Amino acid sequence: MAYWHNEPTNVQPTGSGRPLTGLVITWETVSVQNNNYYYPFIEWQIYLNGTRIHTSSSQDLRSFTYTGTLTASTNYTITVDMYCNKRDIYGEAYPYYQTFTATATFRTIEYPQSFSLTAPASGATGVARKPTLSWGASSYAQGYRVYINGALEATVATNSYTLTRNLDWSTAYTWYVQAYRNDNSGTYTAAARSFTVMAEPKPPTKPVIVAPANDSVDIPRSQQLQWKD
Structure with missing residues:
Protein backbone atom coordinates (compact mmCIF):
# COMPACT_ATOMS: atom_id res chain seq x y z
CA MET A 1 0.00 0.00 0.00
CA ALA A 2 1.26 3.46 -0.85
CA TYR A 3 1.17 6.22 1.72
CA TRP A 4 1.51 9.92 1.03
CA HIS A 5 2.71 12.64 3.37
CA ASN A 6 3.57 16.31 3.08
CA GLU A 7 7.00 17.83 3.49
CA PRO A 8 7.90 21.55 3.71
CA THR A 9 9.57 23.24 0.76
CA ASN A 10 10.26 26.67 -0.78
CA VAL A 11 10.89 28.56 2.46
CA GLN A 12 11.00 32.35 2.06
CA PRO A 13 12.46 34.96 2.28
CA THR A 14 15.84 34.55 0.62
CA GLY A 15 18.36 36.98 -0.82
CA SER A 16 19.86 40.15 0.63
CA GLY A 17 18.76 43.60 1.74
CA ARG A 18 15.97 42.35 3.98
CA PRO A 19 14.46 44.84 6.47
CA LEU A 20 15.11 44.52 10.18
CA THR A 21 11.46 44.29 11.23
CA GLY A 22 8.30 42.65 9.97
CA LEU A 23 9.93 39.39 8.89
CA VAL A 24 7.27 37.17 7.28
CA ILE A 25 8.32 33.53 6.91
CA THR A 26 6.38 31.47 4.37
CA TRP A 27 6.65 27.96 3.01
CA GLU A 28 4.85 25.45 0.85
CA THR A 29 4.43 21.69 1.09
CA VAL A 30 5.00 18.90 -1.37
CA SER A 31 3.33 15.49 -1.26
CA VAL A 32 5.74 12.55 -1.07
CA GLN A 33 4.96 8.84 -1.46
CA ASN A 34 6.27 6.22 0.95
CA ASN A 35 5.38 2.52 0.75
CA ASN A 36 6.52 1.55 4.23
CA TYR A 37 5.54 4.30 6.65
CA TYR A 38 3.08 7.08 7.19
CA TYR A 39 3.56 10.16 9.32
CA PRO A 40 0.69 11.66 11.32
CA PHE A 41 1.29 15.39 11.72
CA ILE A 42 2.10 16.76 15.20
CA GLU A 43 3.30 20.36 14.81
CA TRP A 44 5.30 22.94 12.90
CA GLN A 45 8.52 24.20 14.49
CA ILE A 46 10.10 27.39 13.13
CA TYR A 47 13.73 28.28 13.87
CA LEU A 48 15.79 31.39 13.19
CA ASN A 49 19.56 30.82 13.35
CA GLY A 50 18.95 27.75 15.47
CA THR A 51 16.58 29.37 17.96
CA ARG A 52 12.98 28.20 17.97
CA ILE A 53 10.71 31.20 17.44
CA HIS A 54 7.35 29.53 16.86
CA THR A 55 5.44 26.27 17.31
CA SER A 56 2.00 25.51 15.89
CA SER A 57 -0.24 22.46 15.82
CA SER A 58 -2.19 23.87 12.87
CA GLN A 59 -1.41 21.57 9.97
CA ASP A 60 -2.60 24.16 7.44
CA LEU A 61 -0.18 26.83 8.68
CA ARG A 62 1.99 28.20 5.85
CA SER A 63 3.31 31.49 7.22
CA PHE A 64 4.52 33.14 10.39
CA THR A 65 5.34 36.79 11.17
CA TYR A 66 8.33 37.31 13.45
CA THR A 67 7.86 40.32 15.75
CA GLY A 68 11.47 40.67 16.85
CA THR A 69 14.07 43.02 15.41
CA LEU A 70 16.90 41.62 13.34
CA THR A 71 20.50 42.85 13.21
CA ALA A 72 21.81 44.73 10.20
CA SER A 73 24.51 43.24 7.96
CA THR A 74 23.79 39.75 9.28
CA ASN A 75 23.17 36.37 7.66
CA TYR A 76 20.14 34.43 8.88
CA THR A 77 18.98 30.86 8.34
CA ILE A 78 15.29 29.93 8.59
CA THR A 79 14.45 26.33 9.39
CA VAL A 80 10.92 24.97 9.02
CA ASP A 81 10.45 21.58 10.66
CA MET A 82 7.37 19.42 10.16
CA TYR A 83 7.32 17.26 13.29
CA CYS A 84 5.44 13.96 12.93
CA ASN A 85 4.78 10.57 14.44
CA LYS A 86 6.13 7.62 12.54
CA ARG A 87 4.00 4.52 11.93
CA ASP A 88 4.52 1.47 9.78
CA ILE A 89 2.06 -0.06 7.34
CA TYR A 90 0.51 -2.05 10.18
CA GLY A 91 -0.17 1.07 12.22
CA GLU A 92 2.50 0.33 14.78
CA ALA A 93 4.00 3.47 16.27
CA TYR A 94 7.76 3.77 16.41
CA PRO A 95 9.43 4.92 19.65
CA TYR A 96 10.78 8.01 17.93
CA TYR A 97 9.48 10.78 15.73
CA GLN A 98 10.14 11.93 12.20
CA THR A 99 11.07 15.48 11.23
CA PHE A 100 10.88 16.82 7.70
CA THR A 101 12.95 19.97 7.24
CA ALA A 102 13.30 22.82 4.76
CA THR A 103 15.61 25.84 5.10
CA ALA A 104 16.28 29.23 3.56
CA THR A 105 18.97 31.86 4.08
CA PHE A 106 18.84 35.64 3.75
CA ARG A 107 20.88 38.69 4.71
CA THR A 108 19.59 41.89 6.27
CA ILE A 109 20.19 45.41 4.98
CA GLU A 110 23.69 46.78 5.19
CA TYR A 111 24.31 49.74 7.48
CA PRO A 112 26.91 52.35 6.47
CA GLN A 113 30.34 51.10 7.50
CA SER A 114 33.13 52.87 9.38
CA PHE A 115 35.12 55.66 7.75
CA SER A 116 37.35 58.54 8.83
CA MET A 198 43.64 81.60 9.95
CA ALA A 199 44.11 85.00 11.56
CA GLU A 200 42.80 88.05 9.76
CA PRO A 201 45.57 89.49 7.58
CA LYS A 202 46.87 92.84 8.83
CA PRO A 203 46.62 95.79 6.42
CA PRO A 204 49.98 96.94 5.04
CA THR A 205 51.70 99.71 7.00
CA LYS A 206 51.96 103.19 5.52
CA PRO A 207 55.36 103.59 3.85
CA VAL A 208 57.63 106.53 4.69
CA ILE A 209 59.29 108.33 1.80
CA VAL A 210 63.04 108.67 2.35
CA ALA A 211 64.29 110.33 -0.81
CA PRO A 212 64.00 112.72 -2.33
CA ALA A 213 63.00 114.86 0.61
CA ASN A 214 59.63 116.52 0.66
CA ASP A 215 59.47 119.71 -1.43
CA SER A 216 62.95 119.08 -2.84
CA VAL A 217 63.97 121.17 -5.85
CA ASP A 218 66.53 120.76 -8.57
CA ILE A 219 66.17 116.98 -8.47
CA PRO A 220 68.37 115.14 -10.98
CA ARG A 221 66.51 113.45 -13.78
CA SER A 222 67.94 110.13 -12.64
CA GLN A 223 67.04 110.54 -8.98
CA GLN A 224 66.34 107.22 -7.23
CA LEU A 225 63.12 107.07 -5.25
CA GLN A 226 63.46 105.52 -1.81
CA TRP A 227 61.02 104.58 0.97
CA LYS A 228 60.76 102.38 3.99
CA ASP A 229 57.98 100.56 5.81
Missing part, protein backbone atom coordinates in the same frame (compact mmCIF):
# COMPACT_ATOMS: atom_id res chain seq x y z
CA LEU A 117 37.72 62.25 8.20
CA THR A 118 40.77 63.07 6.08
CA ALA A 119 41.19 66.84 5.74
CA PRO A 120 41.87 69.27 7.28
CA ALA A 121 44.20 67.37 9.59
CA SER A 122 43.09 67.08 13.19
CA GLY A 123 44.12 70.22 15.06
CA ALA A 124 45.09 72.05 11.87
CA THR A 125 45.69 75.80 12.11
CA GLY A 126 45.71 78.53 9.51
CA VAL A 127 42.74 76.97 7.72
CA ALA A 128 40.93 79.01 5.06
CA ARG A 129 37.62 80.66 5.93
CA LYS A 130 35.88 78.51 3.29
CA PRO A 131 37.72 75.23 3.75
CA THR A 132 37.18 72.04 1.78
CA LEU A 133 36.30 69.22 4.16
CA SER A 134 36.95 65.66 2.99
CA TRP A 135 36.56 62.11 4.29
CA GLY A 136 36.88 58.49 3.23
CA ALA A 137 34.05 56.51 1.66
CA SER A 138 31.62 54.58 3.84
CA SER A 139 30.51 51.28 2.32
CA TYR A 140 26.73 51.07 1.78
CA ALA A 141 26.25 54.79 2.52
CA GLN A 142 23.88 56.67 0.23
CA GLY A 143 24.75 60.16 1.45
CA TYR A 144 26.66 62.20 4.02
CA ARG A 145 25.62 64.90 6.48
CA VAL A 146 28.30 67.45 7.37
CA TYR A 147 28.16 69.06 10.81
CA ILE A 148 30.15 72.04 12.11
CA ASN A 149 30.03 72.80 15.82
CA GLY A 150 27.09 70.41 16.14
CA ALA A 151 24.92 72.10 13.49
CA LEU A 152 24.06 70.56 10.14
CA GLU A 153 26.06 72.40 7.49
CA ALA A 154 25.30 70.41 4.34
CA THR A 155 24.05 67.11 2.93
CA VAL A 156 26.06 65.69 0.03
CA ALA A 157 26.48 62.49 -1.95
CA THR A 158 30.23 62.86 -2.45
CA ASN A 159 33.25 62.54 -0.13
CA SER A 160 34.00 66.25 0.22
CA TYR A 161 32.33 69.58 0.79
CA THR A 162 33.55 73.15 0.34
CA LEU A 163 31.89 75.69 2.60
CA THR A 164 29.91 78.43 0.91
CA ARG A 165 30.09 80.81 3.86
CA ASN A 166 33.02 82.46 5.59
CA LEU A 167 34.02 81.13 8.98
CA ASP A 168 35.25 83.56 11.61
CA TRP A 169 38.89 84.59 11.74
CA SER A 170 41.11 82.96 14.39
CA THR A 171 38.27 80.70 15.56
CA ALA A 172 38.35 76.99 16.41
CA TYR A 173 35.70 74.69 14.92
CA THR A 174 34.76 71.07 15.47
CA TRP A 175 33.34 69.07 12.57
CA TYR A 176 32.19 65.57 11.80
CA VAL A 177 30.38 63.67 9.06
CA GLN A 178 27.51 61.19 9.34
CA ALA A 179 26.98 58.54 6.65
CA TYR A 180 23.36 57.52 6.14
CA ARG A 181 20.97 55.44 4.05
CA ASN A 182 18.08 57.06 2.21
CA ASP A 183 15.57 55.08 4.26
CA ASN A 184 17.29 56.28 7.48
CA SER A 185 17.55 52.67 8.60
CA GLY A 186 21.09 53.17 9.87
CA THR A 187 23.92 55.68 10.16
CA TYR A 188 27.60 55.81 11.01
CA THR A 189 29.26 58.94 12.41
CA ALA A 190 32.99 59.43 11.96
CA ALA A 191 35.10 60.62 14.87
CA ALA A 192 35.11 64.42 15.05
CA ARG A 193 38.07 66.65 14.28
CA SER A 194 38.88 70.28 15.03
CA PHE A 195 40.69 73.06 13.17
CA THR A 196 41.38 76.75 13.62
CA VAL A 197 40.75 79.37 10.97
Whole structure:
Protein backbone atom coordinates (compact mmCIF):
# COMPACT_ATOMS: atom_id res chain seq x y z
CA MET A 1 0.00 0.00 0.00
CA ALA A 2 1.26 3.46 -0.85
CA TYR A 3 1.17 6.22 1.72
CA TRP A 4 1.51 9.92 1.03
CA HIS A 5 2.71 12.64 3.37
CA ASN A 6 3.57 16.31 3.08
CA GLU A 7 7.00 17.83 3.49
CA PRO A 8 7.90 21.55 3.71
CA THR A 9 9.57 23.24 0.76
CA ASN A 10 10.26 26.67 -0.78
CA VAL A 11 10.89 28.56 2.46
CA GLN A 12 11.00 32.35 2.06
CA PRO A 13 12.46 34.96 2.28
CA THR A 14 15.84 34.55 0.62
CA GLY A 15 18.36 36.98 -0.82
CA SER A 16 19.86 40.15 0.63
CA GLY A 17 18.76 43.60 1.74
CA ARG A 18 15.97 42.35 3.98
CA PRO A 19 14.46 44.84 6.47
CA LEU A 20 15.11 44.52 10.18
CA THR A 21 11.46 44.29 11.23
CA GLY A 22 8.30 42.65 9.97
CA LEU A 23 9.93 39.39 8.89
CA VAL A 24 7.27 37.17 7.28
CA ILE A 25 8.32 33.53 6.91
CA THR A 26 6.38 31.47 4.37
CA TRP A 27 6.65 27.96 3.01
CA GLU A 28 4.85 25.45 0.85
CA THR A 29 4.43 21.69 1.09
CA VAL A 30 5.00 18.90 -1.37
CA SER A 31 3.33 15.49 -1.26
CA VAL A 32 5.74 12.55 -1.07
CA GLN A 33 4.96 8.84 -1.46
CA ASN A 34 6.27 6.22 0.95
CA ASN A 35 5.38 2.52 0.75
CA ASN A 36 6.52 1.55 4.23
CA TYR A 37 5.54 4.30 6.65
CA TYR A 38 3.08 7.08 7.19
CA TYR A 39 3.56 10.16 9.32
CA PRO A 40 0.69 11.66 11.32
CA PHE A 41 1.29 15.39 11.72
CA ILE A 42 2.10 16.76 15.20
CA GLU A 43 3.30 20.36 14.81
CA TRP A 44 5.30 22.94 12.90
CA GLN A 45 8.52 24.20 14.49
CA ILE A 46 10.10 27.39 13.13
CA TYR A 47 13.73 28.28 13.87
CA LEU A 48 15.79 31.39 13.19
CA ASN A 49 19.56 30.82 13.35
CA GLY A 50 18.95 27.75 15.47
CA THR A 51 16.58 29.37 17.96
CA ARG A 52 12.98 28.20 17.97
CA ILE A 53 10.71 31.20 17.44
CA HIS A 54 7.35 29.53 16.86
CA THR A 55 5.44 26.27 17.31
CA SER A 56 2.00 25.51 15.89
CA SER A 57 -0.24 22.46 15.82
CA SER A 58 -2.19 23.87 12.87
CA GLN A 59 -1.41 21.57 9.97
CA ASP A 60 -2.60 24.16 7.44
CA LEU A 61 -0.18 26.83 8.68
CA ARG A 62 1.99 28.20 5.85
CA SER A 63 3.31 31.49 7.22
CA PHE A 64 4.52 33.14 10.39
CA THR A 65 5.34 36.79 11.17
CA TYR A 66 8.33 37.31 13.45
CA THR A 67 7.86 40.32 15.75
CA GLY A 68 11.47 40.67 16.85
CA THR A 69 14.07 43.02 15.41
CA LEU A 70 16.90 41.62 13.34
CA THR A 71 20.50 42.85 13.21
CA ALA A 72 21.81 44.73 10.20
CA SER A 73 24.51 43.24 7.96
CA THR A 74 23.79 39.75 9.28
CA ASN A 75 23.17 36.37 7.66
CA TYR A 76 20.14 34.43 8.88
CA THR A 77 18.98 30.86 8.34
CA ILE A 78 15.29 29.93 8.59
CA THR A 79 14.45 26.33 9.39
CA VAL A 80 10.92 24.97 9.02
CA ASP A 81 10.45 21.58 10.66
CA MET A 82 7.37 19.42 10.16
CA TYR A 83 7.32 17.26 13.29
CA CYS A 84 5.44 13.96 12.93
CA ASN A 85 4.78 10.57 14.44
CA LYS A 86 6.13 7.62 12.54
CA ARG A 87 4.00 4.52 11.93
CA ASP A 88 4.52 1.47 9.78
CA ILE A 89 2.06 -0.06 7.34
CA TYR A 90 0.51 -2.05 10.18
CA GLY A 91 -0.17 1.07 12.22
CA GLU A 92 2.50 0.33 14.78
CA ALA A 93 4.00 3.47 16.27
CA TYR A 94 7.76 3.77 16.41
CA PRO A 95 9.43 4.92 19.65
CA TYR A 96 10.78 8.01 17.93
CA TYR A 97 9.48 10.78 15.73
CA GLN A 98 10.14 11.93 12.20
CA THR A 99 11.07 15.48 11.23
CA PHE A 100 10.88 16.82 7.70
CA THR A 101 12.95 19.97 7.24
CA ALA A 102 13.30 22.82 4.76
CA THR A 103 15.61 25.84 5.10
CA ALA A 104 16.28 29.23 3.56
CA THR A 105 18.97 31.86 4.08
CA PHE A 106 18.84 35.64 3.75
CA ARG A 107 20.88 38.69 4.71
CA THR A 108 19.59 41.89 6.27
CA ILE A 109 20.19 45.41 4.98
CA GLU A 110 23.69 46.78 5.19
CA TYR A 111 24.31 49.74 7.48
CA PRO A 112 26.91 52.35 6.47
CA GLN A 113 30.34 51.10 7.50
CA SER A 114 33.13 52.87 9.38
CA PHE A 115 35.12 55.66 7.75
CA SER A 116 37.35 58.54 8.83
CA LEU A 117 37.72 62.25 8.20
CA THR A 118 40.77 63.07 6.08
CA ALA A 119 41.19 66.84 5.74
CA PRO A 120 41.87 69.27 7.28
CA ALA A 121 44.20 67.37 9.59
CA SER A 122 43.09 67.08 13.19
CA GLY A 123 44.12 70.22 15.06
CA ALA A 124 45.09 72.05 11.87
CA THR A 125 45.69 75.80 12.11
CA GLY A 126 45.71 78.53 9.51
CA VAL A 127 42.74 76.97 7.72
CA ALA A 128 40.93 79.01 5.06
CA ARG A 129 37.62 80.66 5.93
CA LYS A 130 35.88 78.51 3.29
CA PRO A 131 37.72 75.23 3.75
CA THR A 132 37.18 72.04 1.78
CA LEU A 133 36.30 69.22 4.16
CA SER A 134 36.95 65.66 2.99
CA TRP A 135 36.56 62.11 4.29
CA GLY A 136 36.88 58.49 3.23
CA ALA A 137 34.05 56.51 1.66
CA SER A 138 31.62 54.58 3.84
CA SER A 139 30.51 51.28 2.32
CA TYR A 140 26.73 51.07 1.78
CA ALA A 141 26.25 54.79 2.52
CA GLN A 142 23.88 56.67 0.23
CA GLY A 143 24.75 60.16 1.45
CA TYR A 144 26.66 62.20 4.02
CA ARG A 145 25.62 64.90 6.48
CA VAL A 146 28.30 67.45 7.37
CA TYR A 147 28.16 69.06 10.81
CA ILE A 148 30.15 72.04 12.11
CA ASN A 149 30.03 72.80 15.82
CA GLY A 150 27.09 70.41 16.14
CA ALA A 151 24.92 72.10 13.49
CA LEU A 152 24.06 70.56 10.14
CA GLU A 153 26.06 72.40 7.49
CA ALA A 154 25.30 70.41 4.34
CA THR A 155 24.05 67.11 2.93
CA VAL A 156 26.06 65.69 0.03
CA ALA A 157 26.48 62.49 -1.95
CA THR A 158 30.23 62.86 -2.45
CA ASN A 159 33.25 62.54 -0.13
CA SER A 160 34.00 66.25 0.22
CA TYR A 161 32.33 69.58 0.79
CA THR A 162 33.55 73.15 0.34
CA LEU A 163 31.89 75.69 2.60
CA THR A 164 29.91 78.43 0.91
CA ARG A 165 30.09 80.81 3.86
CA ASN A 166 33.02 82.46 5.59
CA LEU A 167 34.02 81.13 8.98
CA ASP A 168 35.25 83.56 11.61
CA TRP A 169 38.89 84.59 11.74
CA SER A 170 41.11 82.96 14.39
CA THR A 171 38.27 80.70 15.56
CA ALA A 172 38.35 76.99 16.41
CA TYR A 173 35.70 74.69 14.92
CA THR A 174 34.76 71.07 15.47
CA TRP A 175 33.34 69.07 12.57
CA TYR A 176 32.19 65.57 11.80
CA VAL A 177 30.38 63.67 9.06
CA GLN A 178 27.51 61.19 9.34
CA ALA A 179 26.98 58.54 6.65
CA TYR A 180 23.36 57.52 6.14
CA ARG A 181 20.97 55.44 4.05
CA ASN A 182 18.08 57.06 2.21
CA ASP A 183 15.57 55.08 4.26
CA ASN A 184 17.29 56.28 7.48
CA SER A 185 17.55 52.67 8.60
CA GLY A 186 21.09 53.17 9.87
CA THR A 187 23.92 55.68 10.16
CA TYR A 188 27.60 55.81 11.01
CA THR A 189 29.26 58.94 12.41
CA ALA A 190 32.99 59.43 11.96
CA ALA A 191 35.10 60.62 14.87
CA ALA A 192 35.11 64.42 15.05
CA ARG A 193 38.07 66.65 14.28
CA SER A 194 38.88 70.28 15.03
CA PHE A 195 40.69 73.06 13.17
CA THR A 196 41.38 76.75 13.62
CA VAL A 197 40.75 79.37 10.97
CA MET A 198 43.64 81.60 9.95
CA ALA A 199 44.11 85.00 11.56
CA GLU A 200 42.80 88.05 9.76
CA PRO A 201 45.57 89.49 7.58
CA LYS A 202 46.87 92.84 8.83
CA PRO A 203 46.62 95.79 6.42
CA PRO A 204 49.98 96.94 5.04
CA THR A 205 51.70 99.71 7.00
CA LYS A 206 51.96 103.19 5.52
CA PRO A 207 55.36 103.59 3.85
CA VAL A 208 57.63 106.53 4.69
CA ILE A 209 59.29 108.33 1.80
CA VAL A 210 63.04 108.67 2.35
CA ALA A 211 64.29 110.33 -0.81
CA PRO A 212 64.00 112.72 -2.33
CA ALA A 213 63.00 114.86 0.61
CA ASN A 214 59.63 116.52 0.66
CA ASP A 215 59.47 119.71 -1.43
CA SER A 216 62.95 119.08 -2.84
CA VAL A 217 63.97 121.17 -5.85
CA ASP A 218 66.53 120.76 -8.57
CA ILE A 219 66.17 116.98 -8.47
CA PRO A 220 68.37 115.14 -10.98
CA ARG A 221 66.51 113.45 -13.78
CA SER A 222 67.94 110.13 -12.64
CA GLN A 223 67.04 110.54 -8.98
CA GLN A 224 66.34 107.22 -7.23
CA LEU A 225 63.12 107.07 -5.25
CA GLN A 226 63.46 105.52 -1.81
CA TRP A 227 61.02 104.58 0.97
CA LYS A 228 60.76 102.38 3.99
CA ASP A 229 57.98 100.56 5.81
